[in-house]
Amino acid sequence: MDFVAIYCMEVYDVSSYLEEHPGGDDVLLAATGKDATEEFEDAGHSKSARELMEDFCVGELDPSSPSIPELEIVSKKQPTGIPQKLMDLTKQYWVVPVAVVAISVVVGFLHSRRK
Known part of the structure; x- marks a missing residue:
């Protein structure tokens, strides 16, 4: 499953960075599937963090699209009986x-x- 977040109209696949993120994976998971620009800016990321982001950029959103759809994250874990x-x-x-x-x-x- 890919975990994709949006920052300044750019799309980032942060799937491979979940375990390494200094703030924990829950921060990235909370930003998955939505525009996380405000959350990213509020966290006060360093210059090196902004440079690291470039490695995860997978594209840009079309500015003419009406809105960014929200994704729902669900667990695939099934009850074991x-x-x-x-x-x-x-x-x-x-x-x-x-x-x-x-x-x-x-x-x-x-x-x-x-x-």
Whole structure:
């Protein structure tokens, strides 16, 4: 999947830069599919960052086009079924096994003190 952002009517494919971006990939993902000029300028990027951008430029938008369409980013991760649901339940209800172990320890301790 390509992650494309727009800056000053130029289109940038930042797919290969996601993991290297100093601000984290979430910043780039938030700018994907829209005009990110304002966000880029507000971040106060250095001269070297602006020079690095040139490597990711893949084209320019036609200024006569009516608007820039917004893209929706969705996860392609599919639910894995019953095992995943079981893991989710065990994460939610970890208190029960911990309580059983704690009670067992207390009972064992009290039983050993009586002897």
